Amino acid sequence: MKTNKLYAIILIVSLLGLLSCSGKNNGPTTIEWWQFWTDPSIKPTLEKIVADYEAQNPDIKIKLTDLTWGNGHEKIVVAFSSGTAPDIVELGSDWIYEFASTGQLMPMSKDLVKDTSGYYGWPPAIYNNDIYAMPWILGTRVLYINRTLMIRAMKDSNFVPITFDQLKTLCFKIDSLGNGVRGFGSNAAEKHTLYKKFLPFFWSFGGRIISRNGNFAVISSQKGYDALKYYKNLSDSCSLVDTQRRIEDAFLAGKVGVIISGDWLLKRIRNEKINIDFMTALIPGPVYPGKSFVGGEYLSVSAKSPHRAEALKFIRYITDRENQLAFCKANYSANPSNKETANDKFFNDDPALQIFIKEINLSPFPAPDPQWVYIEDIIETMLEEVLFKGMPVADGLYAARGKIQKLIDNK
Template sequence: MKKHIILSAILLLAAALLYCSGDRQQVGQVTLEWWQFWTDPAIKPTIEKIAADYEAANPNVKINLTDLTWADGHEKIVIAFSSGTAPDIIELGSDWVAEFSSAGQLADITEDVIKDTANFLGWSAGIWKDRIYARPWILGTRILFINRDLLRKAGLGENYVPINWDQLKEVCYKIDSLGKDIYGFGSNAAEKHRLYKKFLPFFWAADGRIVSLDGKYSVFASDKAYRALKFYKELSDSCSMVDTQRRLEDAFLEGKIGVIISGDWLLKRIKNENIQLDFVTTLIPGPKYPGKSFAGGEYLAVSAGSANKTEAARFMEFITNKDNQLLFCKANYSTNPSSKAATTDTFFTSDVNLQTFVKQMNMSEMVPATPQWVYVEDIIERMLEDVLFNDAPVAESLYEANHKIKELIFKE
């Protein structure tokens, strides 16, 4: 009995010495590498605060931040995964997640986040083959901005908002008829990564789909797609200023365009530049109210090769909790947190324009989660350019694009 007591004491002493030695650093201390894109001076301090708050609550954790840029961030991520130097946590655009999850480069976080799925929006982009690989963070959608002064001049009343395609056409036509240098609608030019985002709301509102619900077929060419593209082309040809997104927004703010589709960055610009403009925001209409819009956003994922997956998942949960999403949205004037609870805060409920974005997000769709999306996007944009700017026939162009998508995604 005495020998057992002595042996137990020795073991306890050894454990205590190990805890107090340098090995404690190796066992207990965790350093998380986080690559992220929010580098603007207005929001970067908020990112740093979130990291610092987590460190304060978890003294054994150190967060190392690395900034990426949209100009070359994707390339750096690809290189990091290829070379085995990827960080623990990585911010990804919504249409990048499938690229990396399908390649086995992201950790499966399904069990870590399954409890949260009912409380957050935007999960579809983070799913690959029925497993979750990325947690939605800050989302974004597009809505209609309408110039109230031009509504009044067109005889429609300052509070008139279109709720279907026919009414949208009426608003745009009447404003366009006001005279020289006044346009009814702002239609995007052949601007990469933007043009398709303006067409897809009409496409989805008409119940069009790019791929079938089971993901087995390309169904881009349909009577629904034909109707949507004919309508969008009619707006573009008959009553629109056609230009880049930035120039369309400039013209809208100068009172030259009645209706444009834009995102929360335009609200931020109006606020930050103190632009005096009487405008109203509303949902993008469909053939029959309500319509749909395009949604995308920023996601957080854990690298499959991370040695700290559990802690990384905990930190991502912290980043995306209600309080931290509110902190982020208030600092950046962002309109669409993924946290449903965050949208109930007075920051959102007291601002009618933010409410428009919140409502629109609930009636928005994301592009299909496919590793080849960047190529699908290019097919759709080239088709749109041919139809809108080169008068290519609508039906034939849709059919050809559908064939290309089919060969790309579903080739044997």
């Protein structure tokens, strides 16, 4: 009797176990995705794209987890190091190398190689000749010019600065209008921001941080010197020096004539219904056009993800023509990675957005380098020393060169 009871219990437990296992296998596969788009203007669109995907693929469930730019990087690093990374993770362009070089990301060349011609922004996604991320939403910075101030200063409503000399003339003339109006918005020592404002000048002058073979720091070349001297002159002579947000506030209030900013400012002007006559323009150069700073957000798959195929399928879906267009329209952003999306009427009919698309095509991505975070720090320190502590331009560049060379030597 006792034995029968025991058999019965074992049978019931086994049956329950089998049922639970089969239930697990029959249910939808959950793909976990960590992403940074939490703004109320864009989140519903993102959720709709996800919901549509789930409706089309009933066997897949996408679990969205929001990150913030304040601590997202830390969370991703900890997740990778503890083996709890999600299947798909959104990464900033300058983080990909860090994770790819430590084996945290899944190589995707076989799956994505045929997509390369249809998308912008591949350089940061490539490490050791393998693709580790899919470009999604790119970002660049362009000139914003207050047309009211420009017309007053230049007496020409069609003026567009296409060379650095013309930019300087415009800024100085606006600055001389008086009444607290400044010509140019120059960034203060603000973390992760200052170097992004200087590098467009640096690259436009033809400067390089590291030699092509990767063995030498060459930031202190004549071109680098010319770029920093030019930027310092603008900053010292006719600029409002402040944080990015306050520079943008002053621009929108008609207190600064020319600033460098991203497409978030277009969105702000539209959302806050700010009455300002402005235009966007490509970054000038010694010879037209110059170059800007380009970055972006990329989608990668964790090397340990058990759902590789499903994750890739979803990445393809969210970066396709229609979904990128829906995303950019909701966000009023100008930088889809998908070339077909970038050629859509939505962008072609909007001159302000069009400038961003053109600037992305003209500008280089920062060299992918695991040491980039340190190089960024060195450049920011150099700028702080030269712009705000009175260090001579050549000395600042020379010191930065030495520090970067040390990084290269210790690699």
